[in-house]
Amino acid sequence: MNVHALAKPAVLTQPIYEPGKPIEYLARELGLGVETILKLASNENPFGPSPKAVVAAKAALDRGELYPDSGCHGLRQKLATHWGLQPDQFVVGNGSNEIIELVGHAFLGSGDEVVMGAPAFVVYKLVTLLFGAQVVEVPLRDWRHDLSAIAAAVTSRTRLVYVCSPNNPTGTANTETELLEFARRLPAHVIFVFDEAYAEYVRNPPDLRPLIGEGRNVICLRTFSKIYGLASLRIGYGYASPEICGLLNRVRQPFNVNAIGQAAALAALDDHAFTEQCAKENHAGLQQLECGFRRLGLEIVPSVANFMLVRVGNGAEAFDKLQREGIIVRPVASYGLPEWIRVTVGSHPQNDRLLAAMGKILA
Numbered sequence: 001m002n003v004h005a006l007a008k009p010a011v012l013t014q015p016i017y018e019p020g021k022p023i024e025y026l027a028r029e030l031g032l033g034v035e036t037i038l039k040l041a042s043n044e045n046p047f048g049p050s051p052k053a054v055v056a057a058k059a060a061l062d063r064g065e066l067y068p069d070s071g072c073h074g075l076r077q078k079l080a081t082h083w084g085l086q087p088d089q090f091v092v093g094n095g096s097n098e099i100i101e102l103v104g105h106a107f108l109g110s111g112d113e114v115v116m117g118a119p120a121f122v123v124y125k126l127v128t129l130l131f132g133a134q135v136v137e138v139p140l141r142d143w144r145h146d147l148s149a150i151a152a153a154v155t156s157r158t159r160l161v162y163v164c165s166p167n168n169p170t171g172t173a174n175t176e177t178e179l180l181e182f183a184r185r186l187p188a189h190v191i192f193v194f195d196e197a198y199a200e201y202v203r204n205p206p207d208l209r210p211l212i213g214e215g216r217n218v219i220c221l222r223t224f225s226k227i228y229g230l231a232s233l234r235i236g237y238g239y240a241s242p243e244i245c246g247l248l249n250r251v252r253q254p255f256n257v258n259a260i261g262q263a264a265a266l267a268a269l270d271d272h273a274f275t276e277q278c279a280k281e282n283h284a285g286l287q288q289l290e291c292g293f294r295r296l297g298l299e300i301v302p303s304v305a306n307f308m309l310v311r312v313g314n315g316a317e318a319f320d321k322l323q324r325e326g327i328i329v330r331p332v333a334s335y336g337l338p339e340w341i342r343v344t345v346g347s348h349p350q351n352d353r354l355l356a357a358m359g360k361i362l363a
């Protein structure tokens with residue numbers, strides 16, 4: 001029997017996530033060494049992980065024969081101190097992607113609606129569809145989440161509302177005042193998922209903890225993949241009420257977060273000097289790219305994150321041409337932006353290399 005006939009219908013129609021192209025693939029295609037390739041496609045940290053996190057990760061590997069702490073107790077304890085919350089107000093995942101999936105497991109079924117901005121991080125849509133729920137997309141306004149339109153799209157069937165700030169792929173943010181006001185007006189049957197994967201790059205990111213204190217259904221998502229430079233270890237977390245975290249912890253698999261990631265994350269949280277330096281470099285890099293792209297006559301979307309949208313005319317063509325220069329960026333046609341590419345802010349020399357290559361391919 002055709003195995004497709006045995007699959008759940010949502011699996012057959014499930015769109016497939018397209019990750020940034022790995023460095024090794026392009027190196028192989030071009031017959032070049034991996035060290036010559038520059039990847040600015042997945043909003044990774046150009047300065048790597050904190051050296052303290054690397055030491056901790058290596059030490060954890062020495063006890064690689066043991067299962068990890070399934071409840072991430074040490075990390076939740078440290079996060080609780082970091083945030084001034086309780087350890088039972090955290091759920092740790094295999095990347096914050098896993099938390100998005102856990103939210104689906106816990107709360108979504110067929111007939112439910114999930115309201116989200118468009119374009120916004122595509123995984124919200126993928127998970128919604130996987131659980132047989134319906135995606136309700138609300139176009140951004142001036143590149144930012146249009147919170148009034150999102151509120152207006154909520155119905156009695158809405159179960160979740162996603163807001164991403166700074167938003168991927170636009171790098172734009174909503175203010176704390178507007179987010180708090182928006183959340184306080186949401187009906188009680190809606191869970192507000194606030195994705196702040198890039199918040200550490202923002203000088204004064206919104207603080208939605210008062211909403212948790214008020215007993216509202218909100219969960220905030222964070223990741224160690226971006227400013228902490230630990231994307232390969234797959235570790236992210238959510239903070240919310242003990243009730244929401246309890247439900248999410250119930251539907252996750254045991255040992256979902258490996259011990260190396262837990263040890264690295266613990267050490268990374270302590271290295272404030274490293275994250276501050278990365279945020280500072282990123283800020284300078286944003287200005288460098290913004291000036292450089294403007295000098296090339298290219299439109300950009302002003303960003304507060306560690307990436308930027310640039311209008312190149314034909315995104316797929318620019319992606320191809322940049323690849324031939326050994327640079328991997330992200331085409332964003334799948335986000336409905338075929339004229340644009342998304343580039344990660346690199347180190348100063350990496351940004352220079354990107355700008356020089358852009359000048360060359362546009363000439």
Ligand SMILES: Cc1ncc(COP(=O)(O)O)c(C=O)c1O
Nearest residue numbers: 095096097121168197223225236
């Ligand atoms: C907005 C946003 N949320 C969540 C994630 C997932 O991050 P991770 O699963 O690596 O923690 C990403 C990754 O690019 C992202 O851009």
